[in-house]
Amino acid sequence: xxxxxxxxxxxxxxxxxxxxxxxxxxxxxxxxxxxxxxxxxxxxxxxxxxxxxxxxxxxxxxxxxxxxxxxxxxxxxxxxxxxxxxxxxxxxxxxxxxxxxxxxxxxxxxxxxxxxxxxxxxxxxxxxxxxxxxxxxxxxxxxxxxxxxxxxxxxxxxxxxxxxxxxxxxxxxxxxxxxxxxxxxxxxxxxxxxxxxxxxxxxxxxxxxxxxxxxxxxxxxxxxxxxxxxxxxxxxxxxxxxxxxxxxxxxxxxxxxxxxxxxxxxxxxxxxxxxxxxxxxxxxxxxxxxxxxxxxxxxxxxxxxxxxxxxxxxxxxxxxxxxxxxxxxxxxx
Numbered sequence: 001x002x003x004x005x006x007x008x009x010x011x012x013x014x015x016x017x018x019x020x021x022x023x024x025x026x027x028x029x030x031x032x033x034x035x036x037x038x039x040x041x042x043x044x045x046x047x048x049x050x051x052x053x054x055x056x057x058x059x060x061x062x063x064x065x066x067x068x069x070x071x072x073x074x075x076x077x078x079x080x081x082x083x084x085x086x087x088x089x090x091x092x093x094x095x096x097x098x099x100x101x102x103x104x105x106x107x108x109x110x111x112x113x114x115x116x117x118x119x120x121x122x123x124x125x126x127x128x129x130x131x132x133x134x135x136x137x138x139x140x141x142x143x144x145x146x147x148x149x150x151x152x153x154x155x156x157x158x159x160x161x162x163x164x165x166x167x168x169x170x171x172x173x174x175x176x177x178x179x180x181x182x183x184x185x186x187x188x189x190x191x192x193x194x195x196x197x198x199x200x201x202x203x204x205x206x207x208x209x210x211x212x213x214x215x216x217x218x219x220x221x222x223x224x225x226x227x228x229x230x231x232x233x234x235x236x237x238x239x240x241x242x243x244x245x246x247x248x249x250x251x252x253x254x255x256x257x258x259x260x261x262x263x264x265x266x267x268x269x270x271x272x273x274x275x276x277x278x279x280x281x282x283x284x285x286x287x288x289x290x291x292x293x294x295x296x297x298x299x300x301x302x303x304x305x306x307x308x309x310x311x312x313x314x315x316x317x318x319x320x321x322x323x324x325x326x327x328x329x330x331x332x333x
Contacts, residue, residue: 020308132156
C-alpha cells in the first residue's frame, strides 16, 4: 500500500537527497518515491517541500558538525579557513556574477569540515566569520589578511597564521613608522633566505596590531613561476610591474600571532603548509559528492540543493577517508 504523503522526517530527507544529488528532476523523483512506496505526491508538492527545507537541513548539518567536534583543545585544534563558490542559475544571475558562497572551516587533525556557512555573493570572506574555538590555530590565505578580523580572532582566544602580500597591509616598525618590507626586510634576508621578526600592522581606528613576520625564499622554479604570473597579471591589467613586486615574488610571506618561544620558524612554515588540506576537502565535495550549480532560479530550492550536498559530504567523510589515497596530517607537515 502506497503512502499518501510524506510520513516522516527520514522519508523527507530521502526524497530531498534523491532529488538534489541525483539527475532525475522533480517529476521523476516524485514518480520514484511513489514506485518504492515512500510517498505519493506531485512534483509541485515536492518542490514546495524542498523550498521549506533549508533551515531544517542547516540544523541537521549543525548536529553532524557538533558530533565531530573535538572534546578539548589540549592538542591545539588547527582550523583552515577558506571558501568555495558555485554559480547561480539564470541569465540575470550570470550577468551579475551571482554565486553561492560556501564559507568553510576544515579541522585538523580530524581531517573533517568543522563548519559551513552559506551566503550569496554579498557575503564577504572574513577571517572571523567562522566561530572561534578557544585555543585553535587558524590558517588562511592572503585574502584573509584583515587586521581588525585578526584582532577579533585573537580576542576570542585563537591564534592565526595568515599569508601576506608585500603590499597587502600598512606595515609599521616598532616606532610606528611606515615600513617598506621589501627594502627593509626581504632584501636584508635575501642571503639567508629565512626571516623571522616582529612587525606591526596599522588599523584605521585602533592601535596597530603587533604580529610576527615569517618569510622563506621559494625554490628557484617556484619563484620564476610566481614572477611569470605577476607579469601576466600586470599585462592583463594594462600596467607595468614594479621591481618590488618581482622581488617579493621570490618569497612566501606569513604573519602569525604564535609566540616564537613556543613555535619556531620551521613550525610556523610547517603549519601553513597544511592549508592545502581544505582544497582536498572541496575537491571531494565537487567531484566525489558531485556538487554543482543548483538548478532553477528560486533561492529557496537552490539553498536546499547545496545544503543537501554539504550534509552528504559530512555523513560520508569517514567512509571517504578509508579509501582516500593521499598523505595524512603527519606527512603533510
